[in-house]
Structure formats: C-alpha cells, structure tokens
Amino acid sequence: MSKTIIDASSDSISFKELAHYKELFWMLALRDFKIRYAQTFLGILWAFIQPAATILILYMVFGRFAQVDTGQIHHVVFTAVGLLPWTYFSYVMQNSGNSIIAAQAMVKKVYFPRIIIPVSKALVGLIDFGINAIIVIFLMLLLKQEVSTNIWALPLFIVIGIFVSLGIGIWLSALTIRFRDFQYVVPFMVQLGLYITPTAYPSEFALKQLPEWASYLYFLNPMVGVVEGFRWSILDCTAPHGLSFLSFGVAALVFSSSLFYFRKIDGKIADIV
Amino acid sequence: MSAIIEIQNLSKHYSLGSASKSTLREVLSSLNRNNDVFKALDDVSFNVERGQSVGIIGSNGAGKSTLLKVLSKITKPTSGRAIIDGRVTSLLEVGTGFHPELTGRENIFLNGSILGMSKQEIRLKFDAIVAFSGVEKFLDTPVKHYSSGMYVRLAFAVAAHLDSEILIVDEVLAVGDAEFQKKCLGMMKNSEQSGRTVLFVSHSFAAIRQLCTKGVWLDQGQLKYEGEINKCIDAYSKSFKSTKIADSNENDEVEIGDIFAINSKKQSLKSFSNSEEIVVIVNLKINSKDAPDTVQLRFVDSSGQVVFLSNHSDRKAILLKQDWNCLTMTIPAYLLNEGIYSLYMGIGYHTLRWVVRELKVFDLEIHFSPMNLDFASLSRRPGVFAPMLEWTREEDVKIEADYD
Numbered sequence: 001m002s003k004t005i006i007d008a009s010s011d012s013i014s015f016k017e018l019a020h021y022k023e024l025f026w027m028l029a030l031r032d033f034k035i036r037y038a039q040t041f042l043g044i045l046w047a048f049i050q051p052a053a054t055i056l057i058l059y060m061v062f063g064r065f066a067q068v069d070t071g072q073i074h075h076v077v078f079t080a081v082g083l084l085p086w087t088y089f090s091y092v093m094q095n096s097g098n099s100i101i102a103a104q105a106m107v108k109k110v111y112f113p114r115i116i117i118p119v120s121k122a123l124v125g126l127i128d129f130g131i132n133a134i135i136v137i138f139l140m141l142l143l144k145q146e147v148s149t150n151i152w153a154l155p156l157f158i159v160i161g162i163f164v165s166l167g168i169g170i171w172l173s174a175l176t177i178r179f180r181d182f183q184y185v186v187p188f189m190v191q192l193g194l195y196i197t198p199t200a201y202p203s204e205f206a207l208k209q210l211p212e213w214a215s216y217l218y219f220l221n222p223m224v225g226v227v228e229g230f231r232w233s234i235l236d237c238t239a240p241h242g243l244s245f246l247s248f249g250v251a252a253l254v255f256s257s258s259l260f261y262f263r264k265i266d267g268k269i270a271d272i273v
Numbered sequence: 274m275s276a277i278i279e280i281q282n283l284s285k286h287y288s289l290g291s292a293s294k295s296t297l298r299e300v301l302s303s304l305n306r307n308n309d310v311f312k313a314l315d316d317v318s319f320n321v322e323r324g325q326s327v328g329i330i331g332s333n334g335a336g337k338s339t340l341l342k343v344l345s346k347i348t349k350p351t352s353g354r355a356i357i358d359g360r361v362t363s364l365l366e367v368g369t370g371f372h373p374e375l376t377g378r379e380n381i382f383l384n385g386s387i388l389g390m391s392k393q394e395i396r397l398k399f400d401a402i403v404a405f406s407g408v409e410k411f412l413d414t415p416v417k418h419y420s421s422g423m424y425v426r427l428a429f430a431v432a433a434h435l436d437s438e439i440l441i442v443d444e445v446l447a448v449g450d451a452e453f454q455k456k457c458l459g460m461m462k463n464s465e466q467s468g469r470t471v472l473f474v475s476h477s478f479a480a481i482r483q484l485c486t487k488g489v490w491l492d493q494g495q496l497k498y499e500g501e502i503n504k505c506i507d508a509y510s511k512s513f514k515s516t517k518i519a520d521s522n523e524n525d526e527v528e529i530g531d532i533f534a535i536n537s538k539k540q541s542l543k544s545f546s547n548s549e550e551i552v553v554i555v556n557l558k559i560n561s562k563d564a565p566d567t568v569q570l571r572f573v574d575s576s577g578q579v580v581f582l583s584n585h586s587d588r589k590a591i592l593l594k595q596d597w598n599c600l601t602m603t604i605p606a607y608l609l610n611e612g613i614y615s616l617y618m619g620i621g622y623h624t625l626r627w628v629v630r631e632l633k634v635f636d637l638e639i640h641f642s643p644m645n646l647d648f649a650s651l652s653r654r655p656g657v658f659a660p661m662l663e664w665t666r667e668e669d670v671k672i673e674a675d676y677d
Binding site for chain 1: 287358372375389391
C-alpha cells in the first residue's frame with residue numbers, strides 16, 4: 001500500500017478513493033430513504049401522494065384557471081412530465097444544502113470523502129424520481145398519450161439533470177457550512193424556481209411576454225433546458241429552444257465550479273462546521 | 274523496524290473567532306481585522322514504529338485530540354506533515370453515524386461502511402460482530418429502543434472487527450461499565466499482539482500502562498516528552514506540582530504557602546496509586562492574633578460531587594499559632610476510587626465566618642495500581658469509594674445473629 005501523506009495542501013477529489021467508499025453512498029442514501037417515512041401511518045404511500053398532489057394543484061391553477069394552452073397534450077401529462085426533472089432538482093437542492101451540517105457529528109469524528117454526503121442526497125432523489133416516473137407512465141396510459149420517437153434522447157437529459165442538481169447541491173452544501181444564511185435562501189429559491197421553470201406551461205408562453213434580453217436571462221436557469229428536453233423526448237413537444245444551450249452551458253459551469261469550490265473547502269469542513 | 278507513522282513538525286493553528294463567523298455580514302466586517310491564533314499543535318515531531326502501542330497523555334486542551342484528528346484526516350494541519358504507511362482506523366467515538374430509527378442489523382452495515390469497511394467485509398464478519406455484541410435477539414429492533422449499554426456494545430463490536438494496520442483510539446473507554454472497558458482493553462491488547470500499531474489517548478494511566486510501551490506527553494500543543502511509558506507518566510505527574518496557588522491569597526489574616534501531597538517515599542506527586550497512603554501537607558501563616566479554628570479540605574470528584582470533607586480539628590483540637598503552621602492530613606491506602614479529584618480548602622472560624630472559602634488547591638489523580646490486579650478489576654469501580662475491606666472465612670462455625 002502506498003504511503004499516505006497528510007499535510008496542508010488540499011487534495012484533489014480522488015475518484016479512486018470515492019470508488020473505495022462507493023458502498024457508503026448507498027448506505028447513506030438507503031438510510032435517508034428508510035427513515036424518511038419511519039413511524040408514519042401511510043409510509044411509502046407518501047412518496048406517491050406528494051407528487052400527485054403537486055401535479056393536481058398545478059393542473060388546477062395553470063390548466064383550468066389560467067387556461068394555458070398545451071396543444072394536443074393533456075395538461076396533466078404535460079405538467080407531470082415537466083415536474084419529473086424539477087422535483088428531483090428541488091429535492092436535491094433542499095436536502096443537500098443542510099446535509100453536511102446535519103452530519104456534523106459524523107464529520108468531526110471520522111474521515112471519509114466529505115463530498116459523499118451531498119452526493120448521497122442526489123442518489124436518494126433518484127428513488128423519488130423513479131416513483132414520479134411511475135406516476136407519469138400511469139397518467140400516460142390513462143390518458144392514452146403516445147410516447148415520442150425522440151425517447152432515445154431522454155437519458156441524455158436525465159444525465160444533464162443529475163449533473164445540474166449535483167452541482168447546485170454541492171455548491172449549497174459547501175456554502176451553507178460557512179454561511180448559514182443559505183438555510184433561509186434555499187426554500188425561497190425552490191419556491192421561485194417552480195415559477196421560473198416551465199414546469200406547468202410551455203417556455204414559449206413566457207418568452208412571448210418577455211423582451212429579448214430577458215429571454216437570455218430566462219435560459220440562464222439550467223433547468224429550463226432540461227425540462228424542455230424531457231418534454232420533447234417524451235411527449236414530442238416543440239424541440240428545446242435554441243437558447244437551451246445556454247442552460248446546458250450553465251449546467252456544465254455549475255457542476256465543474258462546484259467540484260472546484262468543494263475541493264477548496266474540503267480540508268476545513270471539520271473546523272468550521 | 275521501520276516507522277509506520279512519521280510526524281514531522283506538525284502544527285495546527287486555529288484563528289480565534291473565525292469559527293463563529295458564519296454569516297456573510299460577519300465575514301465582510303472582519304476582512305481587515307487580524308485574529309488571534311490558538312496553537313492547538315505546535316511543531317510536534319515523533320515517529321511510531323510498526324507494531325508499537327503509543328499512549329498520548331496531557332491535560333485537557335493539550336492537543337491530544339487534535340493530533341488524533343489530524344492523523345485520521347478529519348482536519349488538515351496548518352503546517353508540517355505526517356507520513357502514514359498503512360490503513361488507519363480511527364475510533365474517536367463509539368457508534369459514529371448510528372441512526373436511532375434503523376435496526377441493529379442496518380446500523381452494523383451503516384457504521385461499518387462509515388468506518389471504511391466494504392459490504393463484503395461486513396457480511397463476512399457479521400456473525401462475529403453480533404456474537405461479540407450479544408444483542409442477537411434485538412437485531413431487527415430499531416436501536417432507539419436499545420438500552421445505552423446495548424447500544425455501546427453493538428457499536429464497539431463493529432469497530433472491534435475492523436482490519437487495519439493502525440488503530441487510533443480516543444478515550445472511548447470513558448463510556449460503558451467496567452466490564453465493557455475490560456473488553457475494549459482486551460481487544461486492543463490483542464490487536465497489539467497481532468502486530469497492529471495502536472495510538473491511544475486516555476486519562477486513565479492504569480489503562481495506558483497496561484496497553485502501551487511508549488508514551489508521548491503533549492502540553493499546550495508542544496511535545497514535552499517522548500519515551501518509555503512509565504517514565505513518560507512520571508514526568509507528566511511531576512509537572513502537576515508546579516501549579517501555583519492563585520492570587521486569591523490576598524488576605525491580611527492568613528497567608529497560604531505550599532500545599533502538596535506526598536506518598537510514603539516522601540515523593541511529591543499528583544498521581545498516586547490507590548495502594549499507597551497519601552499525606553497532604555498544608556503550609557499556612559496566621560497573621561491575626563485570633564487564629565482561625567478550622568482548616569477544611571474538601572475532595573470533589575470530576576463530576577462535581579463532594580467525596581468527603583475533613584476538618585483539621587476533627588479528631589483532636591489543634592491550635593494554630595500566630596506564624597507559619599505546617600498541617601498534615603493522611604488519606605489511608607485502598608480508600609479512594611480511581612479518578613481525578615480536586616482539592617478545595619477553606620479556612621474559617623467555627624465554620625461560621627470564612628477567611629478563605631473554597632480555594633482550589635490542586636488536582637490529584639488516583640490510579641489502580643497493577644500490583645493488586647489478580648482478582649480486582651483494573652479500573653474504576655462503581656461507587657464513590659473503592660475501599661479494600663477485610664473478608665474472612667470462619668472455619669466450621671456458623672455464626673448466628675444475636676438479636677437479644
């Protein structure tokens with residue numbers, strides 16, 4: 001075995017080391033999932049009830065009251081597909097921010113690559129993502145919605161979605177250790193994000209009302225491209241807007257910068273948490 | 274033999290106040306202010322040979338835990354480095370990551386993987402872990418329903434089954450009952466025989482003496498002594514007596530001189546075996562004509578409980594004269610339990626008016642000496658005192674209680 005050298009220099013995030021701890025990812029994710037519904041009466045049913053209720057509410061507000069036009073596609077399916085990546089994203093955002101602080105007892109007493117903590121939240125989110133996907137399939141069958149031939153592109157958008165969520169999650173977990181202010185910013189970001197992301201309406205609907213310079217701003221939200229991509233590859237809605245590449249660019253930037261920042265703060269986590 | 278751990282000029286500094294700067298505003302407002310630096314570790318260098326057991330001693334805040342944290346990669350040093358040639362397991366706490374809602378079985382897997390074991394490894398050792406812990410019946414019960422004893426036993430069982438060349442242990446023995454402590458020590462002793470290297474922090478000299486061959490004494494972040502364990506502990510114990518009695522001595526009526534404790538060999542120490550008689554010596558100068566009639570010593574244990582108090586005139590009146598007085602108080606052997614005791618002194622009139630009240634004089638440590646280990650437990654007994662009382666077995670006689 002090679003020698004370990006402990007000194008003041010910051011280590012790069014070693015994938016070899018992460019691979020050694022790969023089971024810890026699963027254990028932490030599994031723990032989160034198991035304890036989430038512990039001692040609830042309905043148990044795992046909650047994992048279905050919560051997203052179903054959100055779909056219903058958004059359908060009522062956007063589909064019925066505001067009469068948003070979604071073309072041939074039933075608004076419920078339209079919204080359910082839009083929510084699929086968004087729910088995942090917001091779950092990771094909400095849970096990874098606080099994750100290191102919540103695990104501080106562990107962080108101060110044992111070493112393992114700290115990045116596992118926020119990343120394991122992204123893993124738990126995948127379980128909910130699966131449950132949401134079941135709801136979407138169910139609704140599509142119920143409303144006799146055909147699957148688009150673009151479905152081959154879906155894995156690509158899933159991967160982009162995961163990377164955006166990871167990026168934001170890692171950023172937030174690292175920032176929240178230093179600045180607890182983020183604990184209060186995150187719920188607000190989630191709330192705002194639901195409206196500035198085209199989950200329950202098509203993006204053209206927003207772009208029509210916006211001056212040109214503002215549409216660039218609109219696509220700076222990395223989830224816009226992902227949500228559009230999901231709907232294009234599942235429901236054959238309009239292909240992602242040209243500006244979506246702006247979204248994907250931001251996604252790549254967020255992810256790579258998050259690793260960079262996390263690496264900078266990594267060695268100090270136990271001291272400042 | 275080659276060094277398995279090389280520690281070279283290791284330092285860890287904390288800038289005071291920076292830890293609390295957790296809001297944006299605080300960071301912005303302190304950008305151009307210089308913070309004081311606290312040196313938790315200050316230029317420490319030493320080597321640990323393969324298979325050696327090293328005890329790290331020192332008072333609270335001496336940097337022992339910081340050193341272990343740096344070596345277990347939990348925190349980074351400010352400067353200097355350590356080169357480690359092997360897999361490290363650190364046990365700074367028993368049951369790190371245990372979740373109360375999960376069952377015993379689930380926690381074994383969770384805790385094991387936090388400590389760096391693979392699922393395969395845990396599965397292989399699962400039965401052994403369960404057997405060691407003795408909680409077979411409750412494996413599928415959430416650990417929140419466990420008694421604290423069961424909880425600790427299960428947690429320790431996981432840690433005990435880690436394979437690693439280097440084991441770092443911090444005061445884990447402080448939890449659990451005597452039985453459990455024995456088990457822990459036994460496990461560490463075994464690992465030492467199997468060629469494992471152990472780094473062990475403890476306040477229990479008895480445990481350290483039993484387990485370690487080498488001692489490292491840290492004081493205010495600096496290495497004070499490195500060498501054979503008994504010499505190291507002696508050096509550390511001798512340092513105790515240099516504590517000066519505070520300036521609370523500004524008093525017209527009495528002047529307090531040296532106060533210290535000696536053993537039967539007249540050595541002035543702060544750490545005694547329970548097998549020796551301890552004599553506490555109090556030097557006092559009385560300035561007023563009307564001398565105080567009570568000098569009181571109060572022994573308080575580490576939990577703050579008064580173990581006993583003793584007045585200088587308890588048995589026979591001793592008059593203090595106007596000048597220097599030298600008083601002695603003898604604590605019999607085999608009376609005190611293992612632990613650290615603080616001595617407080619009071620000087621007053623008829624216990625009504627105190628000239629000196631609750632003046633902390635010094636701390637002393639009692640350890641169970643290895644000499645009487647044959648049957649007795651080697652560490653602290655339950656209870657406030659640990660007297661060795663006389664027992665006999667009467668030949669051929671049944672003594673009836675006489676109630677008349």
